[in-house]
Each structure stands twice: as C-alpha cells, then as structure tokens.
Amino acid sequence: MSWSVETLARARSLADRYPQKRSAIMPLLYMAMREDGYVTEDGMRVVAELTGLTPVQVESVASFYGMFKLIPQGEYLVSVCTSIACMLNGADDVMSSAEEQAGVPAGETAADGVVTVEHVECIGACGGAPAVQVNYELVEGVTSEAVAAMIRWLRENRPETITAAELQERFGGARSFDPAISEPQGAIGPFPAFDPYRTAGGAS
Amino acid sequence: MIEHPSDSHTLETYEATGGYAGARKAMDMTRDELVELVKSSGLIGRGGAGFSAGLKWSFLAPARPAYLIVNGDESEPGTFKDRQLLERDPHQMIEGIVITAVANEVHEAFIYIRGEYPLPARRVQRALAEAYAKGYLGKGIFGTDYELEVTVHLGGGAYICGEETALINSLEGRRGEPRIKPPYFPAAKGLYMMPTIVNNVETVSNLPYILEHGADAYRALGHDVDTGTFLFSVSGHVNRPGNYELPHGITWRDLIFDVAGGIRAGNELKTWIPGGASAPWFVPSQHLDDEITKDACGKAGSMLGSGAVIVMDDTTCVVRAAERVVRFFAHESCGQCTPCREGTTWEEMILRRIEEGAGREVDTDLLLDVADNISPGLLWPPKMTTICPLGPSSVSPITSITRYFKDEVMAHIHGGGCPFD
Numbered sequence: 001m002s003w004s005v006e007t008l009a010r011a012r013s014l015a016d017r018y019p020q021k022r023s024a025i026m027p028l029l030y031m032a033m034r035e036d037g038y039v040t041e042d043g044m045r046v047v048a049e050l051t052g053l054t055p056v057q058v059e060s061v062a063s064f065y066g067m068f069k070l071i072p073q074g075e076y077l078v079s080v081c082t083s084i085a086c087m088l089n090g091a092d093d094v095m096s097s098a099e100e101q102a103g104v105p106a107g108e109t110a111a112d113g114v115v116t117v118e119h120v121e122c123i124g125a126c127g128g129a130p131a132v133q134v135n136y137e138l139v140e141g142v143t144s145e146a147v148a149a150m151i152r153w154l155r156e157n158r159p160e161t162i163t164a165a166e167l168q169e170r171f172g173g174a175r176s177f178d179p180a181i182s183e184p185q186g187a188i189g190p191f192p193a194f195d196p197y198r199t200a201g202g203a204s
Numbered sequence: 205m206i207e208h209p210s211d212s213h214t215l216e217t218y219e220a221t222g223g224y225a226g227a228r229k230a231m232d233m234t235r236d237e238l239v240e241l242v243k244s245s246g247l248i249g250r251g252g253a254g255f256s257a258g259l260k261w262s263f264l265a266p267a268r269p270a271y272l273i274v275n276g277d278e279s280e281p282g283t284f285k286d287r288q289l290l291e292r293d294p295h296q297m298i299e300g301i302v303i304t305a306v307a308n309e310v311h312e313a314f315i316y317i318r319g320e321y322p323l324p325a326r327r328v329q330r331a332l333a334e335a336y337a338k339g340y341l342g343k344g345i346f347g348t349d350y351e352l353e354v355t356v357h358l359g360g361g362a363y364i365c366g367e368e369t370a371l372i373n374s375l376e377g378r379r380g381e382p383r384i385k386p387p388y389f390p391a392a393k394g395l396y397m398m399p400t401i402v403n404n405v406e407t408v409s410n411l412p413y414i415l416e417h418g419a420d421a422y423r424a425l426g427h428d429v430d431t432g433t434f435l436f437s438v439s440g441h442v443n444r445p446g447n448y449e450l451p452h453g454i455t456w457r458d459l460i461f462d463v464a465g466g467i468r469a470g471n472e473l474k475t476w477i478p479g480g481a482s483a484p485w486f487v488p489s490q491h492l493d494d495e496i497t498k499d500a501c502g503k504a505g506s507m508l509g510s511g512a513v514i515v516m517d518d519t520t521c522v523v524r525a526a527e528r529v530v531r532f533f534a535h536e537s538c539g540q541c542t543p544c545r546e547g548t549t550w551e552e553m554i555l556r557r558i559e560e561g562a563g564r565e566v567d568t569d570l571l572l573d574v575a576d577n578i579s580p581g582l583l584w585p586p587k588m589t590t591i592c593p594l595g596p597s598s599v600s601p602i603t604s605i606t607r608y609f610k611d612e613v614m615a616h617i618h619g620g621g622c623p624f625d
Binding site for chain 2: 129
C-alpha cells in the first residue's frame with residue numbers, strides 16, 4: 001500500500017461508517033484520486049483491500065462513473081456544459097473557445113499538463129447558462145471570451161485553490177439564483193473538494 | 205416551503221425563524237399518525253415520477269433495519285432546484301429527514317448528492333455537523349432515546365443514479381444500473397436488500413411546513429389535487445431564468461411571460477419542454493393557455509416531471525435541440541438494455557447527420573422506427589422495453605419535432621444543411 005498510515009486510518013474509518021464496506025468504494029476512489037491525481041492501478045488495489053473486493057471489481061465501478069478519471073488529468077479540469085439549456089445560450093461557442101485556448105480537443109490534456117478540457121452533460125446550472133466548472137467549482141454566465149481568459153489566467157497564475165466565488169467574480173455573469181453568501185472553501189486538484197471522511201458524526 | 209432568510213444555511217438563522225419546530229412535533233407522534241398526516245397533505249414526490257409520498261411510506265415493509273435515502277442526484281437537463289435547496293436551506297432538508305426517519309422507524313439515512321455538487325455537499329456537511337452538535341442528530345435526538353445517523357454520499361457523475369434502484373446499487377458500491385422491478389421495489393427490498401425509503405430533496409424539504417402548519421394549510425397552498433407549492437426551474441430563452449416556487453394551476457403563459465419575464469431579445473416563443481429533458485415538448489398554438497397541473501400535462505401527452513421548463517425561441521433549430529437532448533440520454537444510458545444502449549446511439553447519429561446536412565429522405569421514418577423499438581407505439585407514458593424509463597425518454601424530442609416541426613426537419617434534408625446556420 002502506498003497510502004500514508006494516517007490516510008489509511010481515515011480510509012478505514014470511512015469504510016466502517018457504512019453498514020457494508022463495499023459502499024465505501026466511491027468515496028475511497030475519490031480519496032485515491034486525491035492521492036495520485038487520478039485513479040491508478042495502485043489506488044484501485046488499495047481500495048480493493050480496504051473494501052474486501054478484488055481490484056477488478058473496483059475497476060468495474062470506477063469505469064462506470066465519468067468523474068473517476070482513469071488517466072492522468074491536468075492540474076485544472078475545465079468542464080464545459082453543452083447540454084440543452086447551455087447550448088441554447090451559446091455553449092457550443094464556449095466549448096470551441098476553451099478547446100482553442102487550451103490547444104487540445106475536449107477530453108484531452110494540454111501538453112503543459114496544466115489544463116484538461118472536457119465537455120459534460122448538464123451540471124444543474126441551467127438558469128445561469130452557459131456554465132463551466134473548474135475542478136468541479138461552478139461558474140455561471142460564461143462567454144467564449146471569458147472562458148479563454150479563464151484558461152489564460154489558470155496558466156499564468158496557477159492558483160492553488162479554486163473557489164466558485166473567485167471564478168464567478170472574475171469570469172462569470174448571470175447566475176441561476178442568488179448565492180447569498182459566498183463559499184470560502186474550494187478545490188485543490190482535479191476532483192471534487194468534498195471530504196467524505198469528515199461526514200458529520202463519523203470520523204473527523 | 206417555509207421561507208427563510210438568505211443565510212438560513214446556518215442553524216442559528218434557521219432556528220430563529222422557526223426551524224426544527226416540525227421535527228420536535230414529529231418526535232411526539234406515532235408512525236401511523238405521521239403517515240396519515242403526510243397522506244392527507246396530498247404531498248406528491250418531487251423527483252419526477254409524481255407518486256404520493258405518504259403512500260410510498262405506507263408501503264415500507266416491516267423488516268428492520270430500514271434505511272432512508274434522500275435523492276440529491278439531480279441531473280435531468282433543465283433541473284437545478286435541489287441545488288438551491290441544498291446550498292441555501294440544508295437544515296430544512298435535514299429537518300425533513302428527521303421527520304421521515306421517525307415516521308418510518310429508520311435510524312440510518314444517506315443523502316446521495318451528485319458528484320458535480322461539491323459546494324452544496326459541503327454546505328450540507330456543515331449543516332449536519334451543526335445538527336449533530338445540537339443533539340438533533342446522532343444518539344438520543346431532541347432529548348428522546350431515538351438514534352439517527354446521517355451520511356452524505358457523493359455520486360460519480362451518472363444521471364442514471366437518480367433512478368432509485370440504480371441509486372441503491374451505487375450506494376452499495378456497484379455500477380449504477382437499475383434493478384428489475386419487481387421484486388426490487390425499494391420499500392420491500394432496497395439498500396442491502398432491506399426496506400428502504402427513497403425521497404427527493406424537495407419532497408423531504410416540504411415536510412417541516414406540513415408538520416408545523418398541518419395538512420389542511422399545506423393543501424390550501426396548492427391547487428386541487430396538486431397540493432402545496434411546486435418548484436419550477438425555468439431556463440432557456442427567457443428574460444428571467446431561475447427557480448420559482450408557485451402553486452400548480454397557473455398557465456404556461458403566466459409562467460413563461462409573466463413570472464419568467466417573457467422571451468428575450470423580442471423574439472417569439474417557439475416551443476418548450478414542460479418537465480425536464482424526458483418530457484414531450486409543448487407548442488404555443490396548442491398549450492400556452494393550459495393550466496399547469498400534473499393531470500393537464502398528462503392529458504396533453506407530456507408530464508410536469510421534475511418541473512424543469514426549458515424555453516426555446518424562434519431562433520432555435522429544433523433538430524439541433526433534439527439532438528442535444530438525445531445525446532444526453534445516449535451518453536447517460538447505463539448499457540444494460542439493448543433497446544436503450546443501441547437505440548439512443550442510433551437516434552443521436554441520425555439526428556446529427558440531419559443537422560449536418562447529410563440526412564436522407566428516409567431518415568425521419570428511420571428515426572421513428574428506431575424510437576418505436578425503444579418505446580413501442582410511441583405513447584406517453586411510454587410502454588417499456590427496458591428496465592428503467594431512460595431509453596423511452598429519449599424518444600420524446602423525436603416525436604415532438606416530427607409532430608410539430610416536420611417541415612423544419614425536412615428543410616434540413618432537402619436543403620442539405622441547417623437553415624439556421
């Protein structure tokens with residue numbers, strides 16, 4: 001196992017949180033991505049050991065879900081929604097602009113390893129269409145120009161943490177609804193910034 | 205739902221405005237009393253299937269442990285109501301979870317939130333921590349000896365996990381493939397093959413109001429059999445897209461032109477999807493003055509579903525719009541059933557070639573033939589050839605554009621390309 005003793009302890013307590021350890025596969029796969037940047041063979045072996053399954057059983061789950069990335073990703077995963085509500089508001093142009101600025105087609109990582117672009121299906125931001133996520137932090141009301149500027153900004157500044165509030169202020173427009181209070185926490189790495197093992201009442 | 209101020213994602217504000225009064229009340233009630241209360245409120249599940257919440261509860265088999273899963277996997281194109289409830293009012297949902305758990309003698313609940321919603325998930329996580337600290341969750345809630353544990357589970361980016369049996373498989377650590385019903389009705393055999401209630405975020409968020417104000421007050425908010433209020437997510441070519449909490453019974457004209465501010469840039473309304481990407485489309489010449497009720501939508505051959513209204517103006521190419529909706533279903537098909545896996549892919553390919561100018565004269569018939577193989581008779585609600593309704597839902601945009609916009613489809617084929625390009 002390549003995970004630290006501390007990480008493994010957190011992972012075990014997470015698996016214990018569920019009535020059956022197998023249920024912890026998905027949160028453990030997110031932990032595996034946090035360890036290695038994507039879901040590696042090693043990561044799947046660790047998850048298999050923690051849940052009492054075989055690595056191939058873990059892979060059968062990992063390969064089903066679009067957010068478990070089985071190949072290396074850039075530091076910043078730029079996901080452009082091109083589903084119906086975003087498409088009606090110009091998302092196809094936003095997608096082309098993102099591909100052009102990144103220098104790679106959707107689904108690929110730029111040669112510098114900084115930015116991956118992908119197109120995604122509906123991300124629940126239809127009232128603020130077109131919408132984009134960077135490492136799953138949401139920005140709404142994005143234009144072609146804004147997405148290009150955003151990718152340049154990511155490359156030039158390499159921010160350690162991505163927050164929805166900062167993205168929205170710099171590159172966003174109209175939103176689905178008033179967010180009331182901006183969210184201080186943000187993403188580090190190309191996976192959702194959510195710590196399953198800190199689930200209330202469980203391990204902390 | 206109860207109106208709370210903008211920072212009601214904190215426990216302090218939520219309680220200051222009456223929060224958790226409903227949960228306290230529920231602690232003193234029996235299962236039968238609670239199920240009867242919710243049944244008589246007429247609360248309909250808000251996940252899209254439109255089933256009575258109280259009735260769903262009453263079906264829960266007696267075996268224990270039983271589980272509660274709150275479905276926050278909101279992924280239907282056009283729908284963004286649960287995101288607002290999770291982000292802005294997580295305590296209202298948690299209070300609803302307490303009420304549901306007590307009503308169904310459940311001691312373990314899971315909130316399944318789609319993976320693309322990390323911010324809402326963090327908000328919920330913090331709200332849960334507050335509720336645990338206050339003794340509203342955990343061992344001995346509200347000073348009783350009742351135990352209730354709640355865990356947030358993040359999805360992995362699969363629309364199909366909104367289907368309740370797929371969600372259960374996903375929560376068990378499996379591929380998100382729907383189970384064959386019967387026998388796998390969750391109320392009988394759900395999570396770990398034990399009795400399980402699966403309720404939508406919006407559904408449980410309605411409960412605090414019902415507990416606090418009673419079934420009659422809740423019914424009075426609504427319209428006829430569609431009790432309470434309903435969250436409409438309006439998107440597309442309107443001046444004021446957003447979530448609107450309204451009673452049923454207003455007309456589509458009211459919703460689109462009054463509430464949502466009309467069509468942007470002085471364009472004309474062309475068509476709209478009344479209840480999420482799965483629903484057959486409506487057109488102004490036939491449906492604009494229809495009342496918005498579950499029954500009226502059903503009689504008109506569509507559904508209110510999750511309340512996602514996607515509005516398209518006259519600059520919209522319906523072939524492109526249909527292709528985009530069908531592409532979604534092709535992308536999200538879990539692959540178990542051949543009609544869905546193969547059919548949605550063919551539908552997408554044929555629509556794309558029509559849009560790109562390579563359509564053939566026979567393609568509209570071919571499209572309908574493929575569609576008929578997924579959904580025999582092209583009826584609404586559809587006849588099923590598949591385990592779940594995902595495949596049959598992909599047929600809706602195709603029957604809609606061939607019914608209302610056949611000329612526009614044929615113009616693509618005869619003109620060798622899209623007239624809107």
